[in-house]
Amino acid sequence: MTDVPPASAADHHILVGRPEAHPGVMVIRFNRPEKKNAITAAMYRHMTAALDEANADDKVRAVAFLGTPGCFSAGNDMGDFLAHALSGSTEPPAAAIFIKALALAEKPLLSGVDGLAIGIGTTLNLHCDLTVASARSLFKTPFVDLGLVPEAASSLLAPRLIGHQRAFALLVAGEGMTASDAHQAGLIWKLAEPDAVESETLALASGLARKPPEALRIARDLVRGPRSAVLARMDEELAHFSKRLGSAEARAAFEAFMRR
């Protein structure tokens, strides 16, 4: 793995770094392999801060999300989901703030996926401009099985990107999508061997980091289109998602996972 030092000793579940070999590239790494890189509220907050830092710093020209060998992320931490469901909280979850930061990111976003990419581990890639994945990767969003609904504007972005039937299979039916199918569908840019996912992702990020930044920013914005529709869909999804989190269906699914 590329060596990325912890941002602080307090939170080593997300490692944020700027590898010397890749000037201009910020790496945000999921680093909780013992829990399949499931994402807690603290991890979302850490990643949001990193994206804000990337926006504000001219020296950052591209941001790459990476995981650990065999696992990108198993999605939202189920314990956090359950705690939120039981708390009756109406506060927007840290995840909601993070996904908005993804939509508002001003620098190109890349991801290197090796292995499991579940829930937001899949939907995060819809916000990435280039994704490299190993053939052993699996993209899956069991939202409905968990009593939930799609998030991160995936209900808008996935049908646009891969068409209605594939998006329905992925987001509603909860069917897993292999990396090969994801590649064919246009969900990811490139397939790579597991041990080459990081180097290829960082090479792509470095290439972007060397380009004229203002032209890159304008070209990216043109290709992505206006952010307003994405942000509006996030709000629409979140209104449902927040209610669903507190539903009996969702609570039963979280409890069943925690009891396994």
Ligand code: COA
């Ligand atoms: N939240 C919290 N903990 C999680 C997690 C999640 N989303 N996904 C995995 N873990 C934990 C497991 O509880 C287990 O912890 P333990 O060793 O303390 O018991 C550890 O990670 C390893 O997971 P395990 O289930 O034993 O590995 P596996 O290879 O058999 O299965 C998954 C991996 C990802 C398929 C399975 O853990 C899973 O389905 N996770 C839930 C994914 C999900 O639904 N995410 C939310 C999407 S919206």
